[in-house]
Amino acid sequence: MNYAGRFNSFIFKGQNVFDAIEAYKHMDGITHLEFNYPEHIAGYDLEELKKAISPLKVNGLAVRWRKEWLDGDFTNPNEELRRRAIQMARDAADVCRELGGSVITLWFENDGFDYPFQMDYEKCWGQLVDGLREVADYAPDLKISIEYKPYEERDFAMVDSAGMTLYLIREVDRPNVGCTLDFCHMLMKHDNPAYGLALAASSGKLFGLHMNDGYGWKDSGLIFGTVNFSQSAEFIYYLERYHYDGVVFFDTFPIREESKAECQANIDAFELIRSKVEREGVENISQVVSKHDGISAQKLIFSMLR
Numbered sequence: 304m305n306y307a308g309r310f311n312s313f314i315f316k317g318q319n320v321f322d323a324i325e326a327y328k329h330m331d332g333i334t335h336l337e338f339n340y341p342e343h344i345a346g347y348d349l350e351e352l353k354k355a356i357s358p359l360k361v362n363g364l365a366v367r368w369r370k371e372w373l374d375g376d377f378t379n380p381n382e383e384l385r386r387r388a389i390q391m392a393r394d395a396a397d398v399c400r401e402l403g404g405s406v407i408t409l410w411f412e413n414d415g416f417d418y419p420f421q422m423d424y425e426k427c428w429g430q431l432v433d434g435l436r437e438v439a440d441y442a443p444d445l446k447i448s449i450e451y452k453p454y455e456e457r458d459f460a461m462v463d464s465a466g467m468t469l470y471l472i473r474e475v476d477r478p479n480v481g482c483t484l485d486f487c488h489m490l491m492k493h494d495n496p497a498y499g500l501a502l503a504a505s506s507g508k509l510f511g512l513h514m515n516d517g518y519g520w521k522d523s524g525l526i527f528g529t530v531n532f533s534q535s536a537e538f539i540y541y542l543e544r545y546h547y548d549g550v551v552f553f554d555t556f557p558i559r560e561e562s563k564a565e566c567q568a569n570i571d572a573f574e575l576i577r578s579k580v581e582r583e584g585v586e587n588i589s590q591v592v593s594k595h596d597g598i599s600a601q602k603l604i605f606s607m608l609r
């Protein structure tokens with residue numbers, strides 16, 4: 304399995320990108336790096352960064368528009384800011400390619416609304432579709448991956464669910480546009496994580512994963528598998544069933560925990576639950592699933608706990 308950790312777990316504690324890369328090299332299982340753009344790239348020399356990365360590989364870059372775009376990223380009412388938001392995604396594609404990465408993750412943190420009558424939904428939906436097409440056509444060699452989150456920063460996000468994400472992907476209609484599924488975001492929406500995963504993966508649109516855990520009412524970013532074991536196991540079953548070969552990125556927030564140990568705990572948890580799924584066997588689990596029976600499902604879950 305390919306694994307990556309979250310740079311900000313180190314950077315928010317005063318370390319820099321190079322410190323974090325060094326820490327990842329000393330973990331058991333990390334294979335890839337995942338940068339935020341521009342925050343983890345600006346101010347660093349790309350050549351130096353490239354040297355420091357090896358032997359790890361770069362999965363991709365996640366664009367962060369942040370505070371200057373409070374009124375919207377691809378739907379900003381200020382046309383100049385809207386153009387710059389799209390341009391930032393195009394610039395991220397150039398840097399991603401330069402670093403040997405293949406995925407641009409777009410979480411539209413500011414594209415949403417807080418008040419009734421605040422947004423012209425049809426107009427803004429069109430802007431989102433047009434902006435995504437522009438980025439996708441600019442970088443046809445890269446995967447452009449949409450990460451949904453139901454709320455936070457806005458009360459309502461425009462791309463707020465697995466269903467809305469898949470609908471948007473269809474509307475955009477480009478082969479290189481797909482999605483990244485964040486486990487906590489799915490719990491926040493009351494989307495059963497494995498359901499969205501199955502629909503995305505079976506249509507070839509699962510480009511990335513953000514694994515973590517939580518209680519569903521906020522983006523908790525807890526260590527994978529700690530709260531929702533059975534949903535985590537179901538998620539991994541579908542990853543195996545659809546032969547997911549992308550990167551498993553742990554989007555967790557070790558605010559009080561030691562960052563390196565916390566990242567390792569995520570990898571170990573994923574490996575452990577994966578081993579439980581593999582011990583049962585994808586074929587056998589598929590037979591249980593085909594029964595559409597709650598008791599059989601419960602027996603399978605408890606069998607995995609043994």
Ligand SMILES: [Mn+2]
Nearest residue numbers: 450485513554
């Ligand atoms: Mn995420």
